[in-house]
Amino acid sequence: xxxxxxxxxxxxxxxxxxxxxxxxxxxxxxxxxxxxxxxxxxxxxxxxxxxxxxxxxxxxxxxxxxxxxxxxxxxxxxxxxxxxxxxxxxxxxxxxxxxxxxxxxxxxxxxxxxxxxxxxxxxxxxxxxxxxxxxxxxxxxxxxxxxxxxxxxxxxxxxxxxxxxxxxxxxxxxxxxxxxxxxxxxxxxxxxxxxxxxxxxxxxxxxxxxxxxxxxxxxxxxxxxxxxxxxxxxxxxxxxxxxxxxxxxxxxxxxxxxxxxxxxxxxxxxxxxxxxxxxxxxxxxxxxxxxxxxxxxxxxxxxxxxxxxxxxxxxxxxxxxxxxxxxxxxx
Numbered sequence: 001x002x003x004x005x006x007x008x009x010x011x012x013x014x015x016x017x018x019x020x021x022x023x024x025x026x027x028x029x030x031x032x033x034x035x036x037x038x039x040x041x042x043x044x045x046x047x048x049x050x051x052x053x054x055x056x057x058x059x060x061x062x063x064x065x066x067x068x069x070x071x072x073x074x075x076x077x078x079x080x081x082x083x084x085x086x087x088x089x090x091x092x093x094x095x096x097x098x099x100x101x102x103x104x105x106x107x108x109x110x111x112x113x114x115x116x117x118x119x120x121x122x123x124x125x126x127x128x129x130x131x132x133x134x135x136x137x138x139x140x141x142x143x144x145x146x147x148x149x150x151x152x153x154x155x156x157x158x159x160x161x162x163x164x165x166x167x168x169x170x171x172x173x174x175x176x177x178x179x180x181x182x183x184x185x186x187x188x189x190x191x192x193x194x195x196x197x198x199x200x201x202x203x204x205x206x207x208x209x210x211x212x213x214x215x216x217x218x219x220x221x222x223x224x225x226x227x228x229x230x231x232x233x234x235x236x237x238x239x240x241x242x243x244x245x246x247x248x249x250x251x252x253x254x255x256x257x258x259x260x261x262x263x264x265x266x267x268x269x270x271x272x273x274x275x276x277x278x279x280x281x282x283x284x285x286x287x288x289x290x291x292x293x294x295x296x297x298x299x300x301x302x303x304x305x306x307x308x309x310x311x312x313x314x315x316x317x318x319x320x321x322x323x324x325x326x327x328x329x330x331x
Contacts, residue, residue: 015041015174015182016048022157022170023049023125028056030123032114033082033089035061035074035191038129040081041179042171044188046127047085060117060126062110063093066101067194074191090117103201111161118165130155130169133176136226137206144206148295149240152233173227244277248285251278253326255286262327267305275302288316288331 012020019042023029031046033039043059050057061078065071075091082089092113099105114126135154142151158168171179183190196204214222251266260282267275276298283290292315301320304310310322319330 012048012052013045013182013185015045015171015178016052018174019045019170020049020053022168023055026125027054028121028123028125029058030114030118030121030126031057031059032110032126032128033059033061033078034193035078036193036196037183037190038131038134038171038176038179040188040190041182042127042129043081043085043087044183044186047087057087058121058123059087059089060114061089061091062113063091064101064106064110065094065096066106070194074193077191090121092117103203115161115165119162124164124166126161126165126167128167128169129171129179131171131174131176131179132227133207133211133223135172135230136223137203137211139226139230140206140211141203149233149237152229153237154230154234156234240274240277241281244274244281247274248278248281252282255282257286258331260286260329262305262329263325264305264322264327265325272299272302275305282329288318291315 029046031039031043033043046055046057049055059078059082061075063071063075067074079089079091092110094101094106094109118124118126139152139154142154145151155169155172157170157172158166161167196207211222219225247266247270251263252260253263254261262282267278270278279298279301280290283293297314300312301314304312304320304322305327307322308324311320313319316331321328321330
């Protein structure tokens with residue numbers, strides 16, 4: 001008796017199957033490809049999917065100009081591979097004439113390029129190759145610096161980069177070793193970034209020193225434990241945001257880019273945790289700067305909701321005034 005024919009999905013590699021499940025009905029995607037193992041694995045898995053389903057791929061490569069000839073070689077490698085795979089490749093370049101090179105500045109310029117490229121091409125979705133180890137490092141980094149529930153949740157698997165462009169991280173549950181094994185099976189070369197082993201960067205010290213120490217000396221499943229914490233924190237954070245949004249919608253009486261008026265009595269029966277989360281959502285909604293708003297500032301603002309009369313200033317600057325049953329905020 002002949003064996004039943006396998007479906008197209010069963011012929012895909014596990015990585016391509018994961019990608020297919022995450023993409024659902026998306027038919028146009030922009031892949032962020034640096035040339036390193038992770039992004040090349042994403043590219044090859046996407047090509048598998050393209051060959052099985054109707055999906056249009058384009059690649060975006062950002063030239064940071066931070067590693068001299070090695071950076072140029074990365075670009076050439078990605079461009080040549082894209083040519084071989086018949087995928088358009090778009091290259092952006094960092095501009096260091098206006099700011100000093102740093103991790104944060106490089107990330108900001110890279111994402112600005114990804115959004116601009118996606119909009120130009122009218123592609124609604126950008127994919128990056130962040131994986132499970134990246135997620136564990138992110139959670140650990142946040143814990144060390146000091147964080148709340150949202151920080152412990154790590155990176156979201158998807159979020160909006162702009163009003164028209166979304167970001168998807170389809171491999172957050174995939175280990176680094178799975179990506180490397182996939183490339184080995186394909187005999188697919190990739191670029192090694194020497195800066196990834198430099199201990200000058202905080203993330204590299206976490207990757208090469210702290211996480212291995214935790215794994216060898218304290219818990220051999222440390223990375224798994226951090227990922228489990230991130231998942232649980234994500235669930236809690238989603239619940240908090242949903243509850244806080246309902247509170248904010250009921251309490252917000254009037255708002256503009258420079259002004260907000262809240263019914264303070266709506267917050268009376270709510271725990272401080274929900275009140276603070278609603279106020280954070282208000283700042284986000286109004287586009288007010290949050291960089292200098294730490295826990296103490298949010299707590300002071302939350303306490304003002306319980307005080308009949310008070311007046312003070314917060315970073316922004318934002319002037320806070322409690323008037324009878326109203327909380328008035330002005331930038």
